[in-house]
Amino acid sequence: MFRFFADINNISAAAIKLSDEDSKHIRSLRLRPDEKFIVCDGNSTEYVCTLDQPDKFTNAVIISSHNSKSEPTVSCKSYIAFSKGDRLDYAVQKLVELGINEIILFKSSRCVAIPHDIPKKVTRLQRIVLETAKMSGRGIIPKVSYSGDFEETITEALTESKLTLFFYENEEKLNIKSILNQHFPDGDENKINNNKHISIITGPEGGFTEQEVEYSRSKKIPVVSLGSRVLRSETAPVVALAAIMYHTDNL
Amino acid sequence: MFRFFADINNISAAAIKLSDEDSKHIRSLRLRPDEKFIVCDGNSTEYVCTLDQPDKFTNAVIISSHNSKSEPTVSCKSYIAFSKGDRLDYAVQKLVELGINEIILFKSSRCVAIPHDIPKKVTRLQRIVLETAKMSGRGIIPKVSYSGDFEETITEALTESKLTLFFYENEEKLNIKSILNQHFPDGDENKINNNKHISIITGPEGGFTEQEVEYSRSKKIPVVSLGSRVLRSETAPVVALAAIMYHTDNL
Secondary structure: OOEEEHHHEEEEEOEOOOOOOOOOOOOOEEEEEOEEEEEEEOOOOEEEEEEEEEEEEEEEEEEEEEOOOOOOOOOOEEEOOOOOOOOOHHHHHHHHHHHHOOOEEOOOOOOOOOOOOHHHHHHHHHHHHHHHHHHHHOEEEEEEEEEEEEHHHEEEEEEEOOOEEEEEOOOOOOOHHHHHHHHHHOOHHHHHOOOEEEEEEEOOOOOOOHHHHHHHOOOOOEHHHHHHHHOOOOOOOOOHHHHHHOOOOOO | OOOOEHHHHHHOOOOEEHHHHHHHHHHHHHOOOOOOOEEOOOEEEEEEEEEEOOOOEEEEEEEEEEEEOOOOOOOEEEEEEEEOOOOHHHHHHHHHOOOOEEEEEEEEEOOOOOOOOOHHHHHHHHHHHHHHHHOOOOOOOOOOEEEEEHHHHHHHHHHOOOEEEEOOOOOOOEEHHHHHHOOOOOOOHHHHHHEEEEEEEOOOOOOOOOOHHHHHHHOOOOEEEEEOOOOOOOHHHHHHHHHHHHHOOOO
């Protein structure tokens, strides 16, 4: 079934007012008069709908509603350093497919491509998030934001999360499985719920500096490896999230 | 350290003859006379080298050698259906970063973008594999090939692998963790070694047809889910491989 998101203020008990953009999209789909589609409120409730009138594309009639079945039981945030070219686009798309809750961009020492207009970049990535959330059947629209420089980002992550993981390619001792086993022993569902905000911090193409790694260690943030092969900056957060989703039975 | 691959026939006990392309690359890097670099034989042996003469870029002198530390303990093959645009490029790059052993392209019913010149496509992807293998520090160069149509591919996968997994977005019962736990219980390293060829089969943008799913079931291939969110055709094999690498302690 085709999927759309609607602003919660446009949803009444029986009907939903669709956005102009979604109305145009629905028109182009040439739905049959009784063809069902899903409108999600972006807050994990999904409404099965049909068009009110087959030639009017702005009003959807609600047939039934249910909770989204696609949201994971863990809430993960990806703090991702600015990267060149379309690397962020790629990472953002894959993170949304995998079930990320929030994406936060930041600056670090070795970032070689910090956009002149950061709010524009955020808006562009938020657009990719929306399209991907529809395609992958998400029940929420993950938010994209910008947290500032490295130290501000570490402070925010520590305030917002129960567990913060700092990924570093030169770390050789602590791997992601050890740390996840320690915090979320298999089957310990309560512990997962108690620790449900997990933050993933990953660097730019050039990696983090030793000073940044030491700063994270000084804040008691575990510095974690993703294996012995070097992952590109857009791959690391996706692999980290895939591992967390796998570990917590969300794959 | 910079990394290169050399043909095993060009490696003698004390020196390595570099390819014209690598020689040009080394020239452009302006290495210091004593600067070390790594040349790998593509068979998991790595040679630490310097240039024979600082202004000659075709001969490397071997200082020491060691086994590659980056190859995973499981050998995985990704059977991946033809997909549109740069989706295959992306999947191939990420699979190599994550430690894939071999990539095999195939045709299935819903493929909308089968290249006219398949050998050319294979060559192009093999080029991406080589560049990625250097960047990510692989000890081998994973091979790209083409296996033919769907049924030929299933036959090949069954012949070549100890465990074949068929990923299907509409599968609701069997998830990847259940099947990996069943075949590779935690810590059962011998069992992993006995079953070391794992094949991952994933479909095109439009997914597999019900007939294709039934055909796989009829051959006793487990039909497996990757969770309740719909993954794009280029994301599914990467997430499946990340899960396998995580499960088998290779992340």
